[in-house]
Amino acid sequence: MEEVEVLTTETAVPRELGLHENKFCTVVLSSSKDDSYFDIYLPKLANFPVLSFSKAKSANTLDVFPWQSQLARKMLARYLSLGSWLDRLHALAEYFDIPIGHIEGDQPLLFARRLVQ
Structure with missing residues (x-):
């Protein structure tokens, strides 16, 4: 066996x-x-x-039954929206002149820094 x-x-x-x-x-x-x-x-x-x-939380939660079909739909929708999300991050990183990983959560601060410049 x-x-x-x-x-x-x-x-x-x-x-x-x-x-x-x-x-x-x-x-x-x-x-x-x-x-x-x-x-x-x-x-x-x-x-x-x-x-x-x-x-x-809404993007990452599932109902109890039937969670399999919901999971497949949500995963596919998230995957298909990944390209436009990355394009947006790239454009913001280019505009603020910072690495792409520093964008999330700091947009008001980055915009203020850009205005000062």
Whole structure:
């Protein structure tokens, strides 16, 4: 009888991140969890540039039944909106003359800095 390895996110995600450590990759997180959660449970994430997609609870919650079809729809919708979201971030980073990872949450401060300049 063969032993089947059970993969969980705690083992599968770090393993996948390890396969891409020597490549240029950016990780986009779509989760309502705080960044400290990922620091604790996915320490390999610190080796990659990370962009956080909207942390709105409504984008990351599911009804109890039937959650599978909802999950598939939400994942696909988030994936399809990723391109326009990245375009917006790129345009803002170019306008404010800062790295793209420094945009989220600091837009009023960045706009004020730009006005002063």
